[in-house]
Amino acid sequence: MSAFFLFVMTMVFYVIVFWIGSLGLDLVWSRTGIPIFAYYLYVAIGAYLTGLFSLPHVPLQNGVGNLFGLDMPGLLALPLAAVATGVIAMGIGAVFLRRLRTDYLAVVMVAVALVIWDFSQNDITLVSGNTGLTNIPLPLAGVLKININQWTYLYTGVALVWALALWWVMKTVSNSPTGRVFRAIRDDSVVAATIGKNVYRYQILSMGIGGFYAAIAGGFLAQLATSWNPSSWAPFEVFNVFTMVIVGGVGSNLGALVGAALLQVLFIQGPTYVASNYLHSPTFETLAAAAIGVLMWLSLWFRPQGAVPEKLKPTKWYLGREPQLAESINPDLTVEERA
Amino acid sequence: MANELTNPILSTRDLKKSFLGVTAVNGATFDVPRNLITALIGPNGAGKTTVVSLISGQIKADSGQVSIDGVDVSGWPAHRISQQGLMRTFQLSRELGGMTVLENLMVSARRQSGENLLNVFLRPGAVKKEEQALAERALEILNRYGLYHLRDSRAQALSGGQKKLLEISRAVIADPKILLLDEPMAGVNPALIEKIGEYIIDLRNGGMSILMIEHNLGIVEKICDNVIVLAEGRTLATGKMSELRENEEVVRAYLGEVINADNGR
Numbered sequence: 034m035s036a037f038f039l040f041v042m043t044m045v046f047y048v049i050v051f052w053i054g055s056l057g058l059d060l061v062w063s064r065t066g067i068p069i070f071a072y073y074l075y076v077a078i079g080a081y082l083t084g085l086f087s088l089p090h091v092p093l094q095n096g097v098g099n100l101f102g103l104d105m106p107g108l109l110a111l112p113l114a115a116v117a118t119g120v121i122a123m124g125i126g127a128v129f130l131r132r133l134r135t136d137y138l139a140v141v142m143v144a145v146a147l148v149i150w151d152f153s154q155n156d157i158t159l160v161s162g163n164t165g166l167t168n169i170p171l172p173l174a175g176v177l178k179i180n181i182n183q184w185t186y187l188y189t190g191v192a193l194v195w196a197l198a199l200w201w202v203m204k205t206v207s208n209s210p211t212g213r214v215f216r217a218i219r220d221d222s223v224v225a226a227t228i229g230k231n232v233y234r235y236q237i238l239s240m241g242i243g244g245f246y247a248a249i250a251g252g253f254l255a256q257l258a259t260s261w262n263p264s265s266w267a268p269f270e271v272f273n274v275f276t277m278v279i280v281g282g283v284g285s286n287l288g289a290l291v292g293a294a295l296l297q298v299l300f301i302q303g304p305t306y307v308a309s310n311y312l313h314s315p316t317f318e319t320l321a322a323a324a325i326g327v328l329m330w331l332s333l334w335f336r337p338q339g340a341v342p343e344k345l346k347p348t349k350w351y352l353g354r355e356p357q358l359a360e361s362i363n364p365d366l367t368v369e370e371r372a
Numbered sequence: 373m374a375n376e377l378t379n380p381i382l383s384t385r386d387l388k389k390s391f392l393g394v395t396a397v398n399g400a401t402f403d404v405p406r407n408l409i410t411a412l413i414g415p416n417g418a419g420k421t422t423v424v425s426l427i428s429g430q431i432k433a434d435s436g437q438v439s440i441d442g443v444d445v446s447g448w449p450a451h452r453i454s455q456q457g458l459m460r461t462f463q464l465s466r467e468l469g470g471m472t473v474l475e476n477l478m479v480s481a482r483r484q485s486g487e488n489l490l491n492v493f494l495r496p497g498a499v500k501k502e503e504q505a506l507a508e509r510a511l512e513i514l515n516r517y518g519l520y521h522l523r524d525s526r527a528q529a530l531s532g533g534q535k536k537l538l539e540i541s542r543a544v545i546a547d548p549k550i551l552l553l554d555e556p557m558a559g560v561n562p563a564l565i566e567k568i569g570e571y572i573i574d575l576r577n578g579g580m581s582i583l584m585i586e587h588n589l590g591i592v593e594k595i596c597d598n599v600i601v602l603a604e605g606r607t608l609a610t611g612k613m614s615e616l617r618e619n620e621e622v623v624r625a626y627l628g629e630v631i632n633a634d635n636g637r
Contacts, residue, residue, distance in 0.1 A: 210486030220468040228480040229454035351507035
């Protein structure tokens with residue numbers, strides 16, 4: 034197989050993984066209205082835990098080891114890490130959503146991500162500092178005795194199965210009465226409380242689901258790279274995911290896929306490939322990354338609804354048939370009121 | 373009235389609230405009788421909206437009690453007070469703008485099993501049935517309030533009057549025991565004012581208890597059974613509008629100018 038084909042498969046893998054990541058962010062931010070700038074922290078926690086769980090247990094010696102090592106098959110380590118991350122995300126939500134709202138919450142979320150990022154650079158006991166986790170096993174590779182190329186194709190398929198399942202789950206959640214409560218909280222959390230919804234509890238639930246999705250994405254990233262360290266997840270990477278959601282279409286599950294594909298192909302993986310194989314210019318790569326900011330700005334300016342706008346469900350969708358009441362326009366309203 | 377007042381649907385006792393040293397509510401004590409329309413009137417700054425927000429839990433009182441249907445809800449969070457059977461509307465309409473008009477109503481209904489994710493995934497059939505029935509009910513209410521043709525519009529696209537109606541319908545679908553209306557007719561054209569008045573009377577005739585803030589005394593006289601006058605954060609008087617016109621204190625605090633203005637019409 035040619036190197037180019039491997040590159041394409043890797044890119045497809047990234048698109049799928051960031052689709053999953055964007056779905057989670059879309060739920061927490063676009064559908065529940067929480068400015069979750071710590072989202073990439075959840076990606077990182079998922080990646081670290083997936084790595085730690087699939088590496089062997091090493092007792093601490095001079096403060097170094099792998100206490101979380103479970104030597105698990107990577108296919109199992111991934112969902113376990115995601116569940117754990119979901120729980121951690123709910124914990125973070127429970128603390129910070131208690132009293133903070135809007136801009137203050139957003140600032141604190143950035144701060145939380147930065148603090149933990151800093152911790153990950155300096156802590157050698159849990160996450161091995163700047164070295165990070167290395168030699169994270171490729172799931173299934175040993176069992177099936179396949180090389181890295183074959184593994185990439187296989188695991189892209191595994192990621193796709195995950196993505197389709199998680200897409201279905203997200204679609205089901207967002208179309209459900211629970212999803213409707215999330216959207217009510219996004220539109221006006223005071224009204225949501227007024228109509229009897231426990232805003233705090235639903236926000237925490239949203240955070241938990243979002244954390245799960247982020248962690249699945251993070252786990253896949255760590256497995257593909259076979260390593261994870263602080264340089265894999267600078268907290269501002271979160272703005273790439275925000276851009277995917279915005280460009281694709283806020284509140285749209287398919288938009289998340291379009292946004293992930295657009296950014297990965299044209300602004301991240303594509304330029305990296307071109308830079309390293311043809312231009313031999315790291316500057317080009319950096320400029321492409323900077324262009325993501327411009328893309329977000331242009332998108333917000335010219336097409337704020339994104340490539341695939343959020344579609345609201347019509348009455349017919351709820352009823353399962355056309356509504357049967359005759360169109361009755363209240364005759365007592367003035368023309369202006371009817372407009 | 374005696375029976376109604378011994379068993380009020382809503383009562384407040386000595387409610388107090390200050391904001392940064394400014395006293396907004398200073399000992400509001402009143403009872404709202406069952407199955408009647410009660411007006412809450414008073415000059416600007418009397419603390420009417422604050423009282424409504426204290427009752428419905430959007431703002432925490434510094435002290436005092438609120439009870440709904442005999443249950444002490446003092447200090448409860450807003451969603452629990454709402455679940456106790458209280459709904460409110462806002463002076464400036466607060467629609468859920470990114471949702472359709474139909475969804476604005478559906479989300480407001482009580483006890484939806486699909487609001488628990490376990491049911492969404494484990495009992496999808498039951499949830500779907502419930503949703504269909506709920507949509508039917510929401511459509512009937514929209515029809516009643518002249519919003520049926522707007523069912524699939526985004527709520528933020530509605531006009532001011534339509535948003536007022538949406539707030540009322542959103543409250544009605546929850547079938548509250550007590551409905552608090554914060555100036556339901558403010559900024560609305562005269563034809564619609566009449567209409568909203570009729571809607572409110574219909575709700576009372578259907579057994580609902582209503583407390584409404586209203587500045588237009590003509591309307592108060594016409595549709596309200598009972599009036600509470602608030603001034604400087606305190607309950608000044610309660611009674612029928614005709615009685616209050618005779619009350620010197622009330623006239624001095626509030627009615628004087630308005631009565632003169634009314635005579636001019």
